[in-house]
Amino acid sequence: MTTTGLSKYRGLVQSLNPKIVLIEEAAETLEGFVSVACFKSLEHLILVGDHQQLRGHCNDQELAGKPYYLGISMFERLVRNKVDFSQLKRQRRMIPEIRRALKPIYEELEDHPSVLDRLPIPGMGGVNSYFFTHKGRETTDIQMSKVNHEEAGMVVGFFDYLVLNGMNPGEITVLTFYNGQRKLIMRKLREHRHLQGKCFNVVTVDSYQGEENEVVLLSLVRSNARGNIGFLEVENRVCVALSRARRGSYIFGDAPNLCKSSMLWWHVIQAMAKDPCRIGFYLHLTCKKHDEKTFIKEPGEFDALDGGCAKPCREEMSCGHICTLNCHPFSHDVVSCKKCCDPSQLFGSPQLQVHFAYEGRPYSGISHDTQPYRDFAAGGHVESDKNLVALAEREAAEARGKQLDEENFAALFSDPGDATLVDSSKKMTLIRTMSNGKGGSRGVWKGTYKPPRPKNAGPEASLLDL
Ligand SMILES: [Zn+2]
Ligand SMILES: [Zn+2]
Ligand SMILES: [Zn+2]
Known part of the structure; x- marks a missing residue:
């Protein structure tokens, strides 16, 4: 029982006429609490503790020190006064x-x-x-x-x-x-x-x-x-x-x-x-x-450092990419490849599904134990959301680009417009500024134009041979 419990139920414990009492952590037990255990029937009081570790706490600071020293336990007082004691040395x-x-x-x-x-x-x-x-x-x-x-x-x-x-x-x-x-x-x-x-x-x-x-x-x-x-x-x-x-x-x-x-x-x-x-x-x-x-x-x-020295790891991971971390003590199984998580490299690749299947979103950095580890390192979910937005934007831009290309190719068929025709006769190189749909330019197309052959002269001529 605790020393407080002993104080509370002293009468009850006394009725048992205890002959032996053992107090643990006696160096932390103030003398008042030990005196409660000194029953009339007591023959042997055993105090176990270490007077070199923490002392008990005396609520009244004035009584803890000189001249009362109530902060010092009976255990410490007896040891300091050279009463016989045995000390564990191992x-x-x-x-x-x-x-x-x-x-x-x-x-x-x-x-x-x-x-x-x-x-x-x-x-x-x-x-x-x-x-x-x-x-x-x-x-x-x-x-x-x-x-x-x-x-x-x-x-x-x-x-x-x-x-x-x-x-x-x-x-x-x-x-x-x-x-x-x-x-x-x-x-x-x-x-x-x-x-x-x-x-x-x-x-x-x-x-x-x-x-x-x-x-x-x-x-x-x-x-x-x-x-x-x-x-x-x-x-x-x-x-x-x-x-x-x-x-x-x-x-x-x-x-x-x-x-x-x-x-x-x-x-x-x-x-x-x-x-x-x-x-x-x-x-x-x-x-x-x-x-x-x-x-x-x-x-x-x-x-x-990534848990090792400052040397770059540069080992090949299971996805085939080279590890970009510094020397690390954990296996590559818990490292998530940054390249595999880059939407520009993932687009349309089966790796995309693999990485999205993992917690439903792409992540970057190391993962540790069973959870993505450096997912948090790169800003955690914020970073993941940014990757998703970038992926969606890229997808939309590609779709729009494809549409513009088709429009531009159609224009080439109907009217050469500002296209420059280099060379003449049978084969021409076409150079044309391609519209970005907003009145600006999105690059220059270069293609080879072969004039259509007469019927039955062979296969259909192709316009562009890019
Ligand atoms: Zn190392
Ligand atoms: Zn590595
Ligand atoms: Zn990879």
Whole structure:
């Protein structure tokens, strides 16, 4: 039961005369709630928790600190006062590369064998943890929360890269210390041309204790000339933020700024800089196909990639056209050919029916999973509608052109008009300006005219031999 439930039904629980009570997440449980569990019959109180992670929330801020310290749990108080406790030293959550960043917090932590053979993050060439450091300055949003636009752009670009490489968006959590940044990243992800219609986990550190995910992208936000790092100074929060990932942990922040203001961050960054060095001003990506490294410094650089390196793909697709994307990790089965969707090339071709049968409209770009993927990229339905209008206009223009041609040919038979007759006698070249039906010219026709032969002299003469 919950601690609130215990407080509410204390009399009922007391009637059972419990001898043992076990409280989980005891470091987050305020002392008042624990004292409710101290029944007269109690012989053994077991508290399970981690005093280095988030503390409980004391509603009255004045009582949370000096001299009352009601914000500190009984668990933390007893540990700090060196009451005997036993500590688990073997972790089963994260790969060793991620665990080493926690060394300054959990010095004696060991790895369970089950974490040693986890799959690497696709498209990263074995770089399963990284601290991308930058100089993009923080700003304040209208609700006075901190935001960092450059960092948000990097996180979103990298999120897209991982999804193009086959990660499910549900396997990636974006963690941040500021609600303003959480909202900004969520908005950018929703607006991203490749990611529309997907679900995202973008959460603040405080709401993510006890949770975990395959990949965690941590956005630290703070970067200023004053060296002020706000919430990032709170060690319990840092501990939670760094310990949520199972297979991939990528941190985005201003490392020198953090080192200046916090010893804990200085130690974390030192641990990540050891061999293999996992910190730098460039995010290292490795394409699956060519094993080629791409170094990303600015968010816009992700736009030039289609999930691989910057080399053009140029492979032949099943329709026979050459792929116009850059190197990509997904198969051509999910790429819709732009040429096949161009109405001028499709007109009258069986490919037209194929592409129209797919969701009833032509589309362009890549499709991903079972839905057209970059359909949205090119403006989605707007683009499709434009293609349909262009197709209809072209059809009408061709029909009108055909009609005009027939009229012009008829005029050639009846009256040479302004046609110039070159040569004479048996064979003539006809040059005539063709009307566009609006009093203007739509081009010049050139044809060969042979005078009609006398009857029974042979087959009918043809007027034009174009
Ligand atoms: Zn490549
Ligand atoms: Zn291709
Ligand atoms: Zn094609």
